[in-house]
Amino acid sequence: MRRTLALVSFAVTALVALAFLIPLSITVKEIAKDRAISGAERQAAALIPALAITTDRPALVKAIASTQAGAAGRLAVHLPEGPPLGRPHAAPDLVAESVRLTRALAAPTADGYALLRPVALDGGRVAVVEVYLPEGDLSRGVRHAWAVLAGVAVVLVLASVFAADRLASRVVGASRRLAAAAGALGAGDLRVRIEPEGPPELVAAGRSFNAMADRVVQLLDAERELAADLSHRLRTPLTALRLELGQLGPAAERSRLAVDRLEHEVDEIIAQTRRPSRDQGTSCDAAAVLRDRLEFWAALAEDQGRPWELIGADGGPLEVPVSAADLTAVVDALLGNVFRHTPEGVAFTVTLHRGQEVAGILVADAGPGIPDPDAALRRGGSGAGGTGLGLDIARRLAESADGSLRVDRSSLGGARVQLWLRLGPRAGGPAKRAGRRLLPRRRRAAGVS
Secondary structure, eight states, X not given: OHHHHHHHHHHXXXXXXXHHHHHHHHHHHHHHHHHHHHHHHHHHHTTHHHHHHOOOHHHHHHHHHTSHHHHTTOEEEEOSSSSOEEOOOSOHHHHXXXXXXXXXXXEEOSSEEEEEEEEEOGGGOEEEEEEEEXXXXXXXXXXXXXXXXXXXXXXXXXXXXXXXXXXXXXXXXXXXXXXXXXXXXXXXXXXXXXXXXXXXXXXXXXXXXXXXXXXXXXXXXXXXXXXXHHHHHTHHHHHHHHHHHHTSGGGGHHHHHHHHHHHHHHHHHHHHHTSSSOOTTOOEEHHHHHHHHHHHHHHHHHHTTOOEEEESTTSOOOEESSOHHHHHHHHHHHHHHHHHHSOTTOOEEEEEEEOSSEEEEEEEESSSOOSOHHHHHSTTOOOSSSOSOHHHHHHHHHHHTTOEEEEEEOTTSSEEEEEEEEOOTTTOXXXXXXXXXXXXXXXXXXXXX
């Protein structure tokens, strides 16, 4: 923008300068020519008194030599009789034309100008005084004047470009600060605000940005409070369910554990929604989270006769730049989709991929697959009887770590969900060979290869 404004200012000022410079240059040249001719007329007028007194040739020669033009060899007198006195430069026909017109005549010669001034003598005779003007006299001082005019024009152009650049710098600086603040807000920094400055339009835009940021914070706070309130309402039915299960005795122990887990998840939801923003620099051990969640889901897999396998979690810790609670929620959502949308007895695998810059969690099953992966990734677009939020939650977690979520077909024949997370400064490290977790004997007996 600064360059554009500077170029526009340069073009406009240059055109205006040329519009004045060209006529002024022509005027200066004409003034110099008129000044030279006026000087020649004064030199010619100096001989008129001498011609009025005498036409004696020796006396006139002395009178010619006494003038400045005559001493320089630029003045001559054409008498009615005899050759001209001095050094003539004009052609005889020009002299005759001046006598005929009986007025001063300025005519060009081979290398300059000649001013012919007729003078009336006694007896009706006419003499002509000639003053020669070299070409240099006609343009004396013109080049210097042109240089001054060009210098003034250059100074004006540079001054206008400098003023436009200073103005553009103010505008561009305010625009860049506004753009940087908008980028920071888009990246999740809800505390960013700007000091409105610059032209009135940018000041208004800055104030509108601050109002928008305040409104976004208010809406997010209201949404968090609403989510916390809705989650808190689940406590009442959970308490009633816990009391009902308490009356069933030891046979409902597994159900009571599930209720405890559910109540813990509700508490986590309330705690998460009341946080102002996602903690920066949070990380967790992805391998430990996968081992913990597979232990949790293993009981249900055993009840449904599902062979399962965890691959790559025994290769040591793998720090990923997300919180353990968020990763746990995503893994539970992905595994819950397997149990919810595939028939009992369908096998599944969970693979932890270790890379130099990215880490991947791949959940694959041998079910019917996902007919439209793109639709499944859209929020609320399950198409399989669910809420459509599980894959969207996983996608948002991946994007928070500069990663991605992909859905394709697995080698088992069903769907494969790939959760990729870009490793942060603390999460990187030499890639380790992914190990394969061997299933307990009682689960390997279910037929997992």
